[in-house]
Amino acid sequence: QQQVKQSPQSLIVQKGGISIINCAYENTAFDYFPWYQQFPGKGPALLIAIRPDVSEKKEGRFTISFNKSAKQFSLHIMDSQPGDSATYFCAASVGRAGSYQLTFGKGTKLSVIP
Amino acid sequence: EADIYQTPRYLVIGTGKKITLECSQTMGHDKMYWYQQDPGMELHLIHYSYGVNSTEKGDLSSESTVSRIRTEHFPLTLESARPSHTSQYLCASRSSSGQGNEQFFGPGTRLTVL
DSSP states (O other): OOSEEEEOSEEEEETTSOEEEEEEEOOTTOOBEEEEEEOTTSOOEEEEEEOTTOSEEEETTEEEEEETTTTEEEEEESSOOGGGOEEEEEEEEOOTTSOOOEEEOOOEEEEEEO | OOOEEEEOSEEEEOTTOOEEEEEEESSOOSEEEEEEEOTTSOEEEEEEEEETTEEEEOSSOOSOEEOOSBTTBOOEEESSOOGGGOEEEEEEEEOSSSSOOOOEEOOOEEEEEO
8 A cells, every 4th residue: 555646657847847746645644745856876865845734835946735634745846947857756754753764655757858 | 074875886796695785874863774766666665773773674575684783884784685686775864853854865776686
């Protein structure tokens, strides 16, 4: 049973466009939702993260939108650039009451074309 | 410079060989993790440690073993490698202090067993 479902599997966006990646979770005990960015041959790196007490968090061109009632969260990349081409993973973990172990989605391969 | 290191980066080895994948971090983190990632797929937790002499198995069953004798070092060992062990292995660490849940990842070891 996959606890974090991510879509789409792949995404092609033109330079300057908006990239949107969606994730849904099942475990209501999750209380930390990070997005990781992974370039080929590299380990994942934290991009942005949110906790369920806020509905949106923005850092530069990257925004997380969080809908607690729907158990969904999404990553929006504004003004997408070719350098954003990478695989993006959403994740979730149980924090204070749990072990902080991350459960990852299957990933979205983003290609930003000039 | 505080970082997390993995060696070797690439390893091609024959069936039946014993291998050890090295992971070291210089950030003083007490929590360390090993993930297995097939190409283009999600990360699966196979081992974790909350400190020296503490090791636990993750969600994905693995024939590998780990040890944590020093805070900064978390090696993974396969006693007898098989083709089914071919994958990328990612090491990560995080701090217990503060509010942050961020896991820092190493660059990974890509293992091929012939």
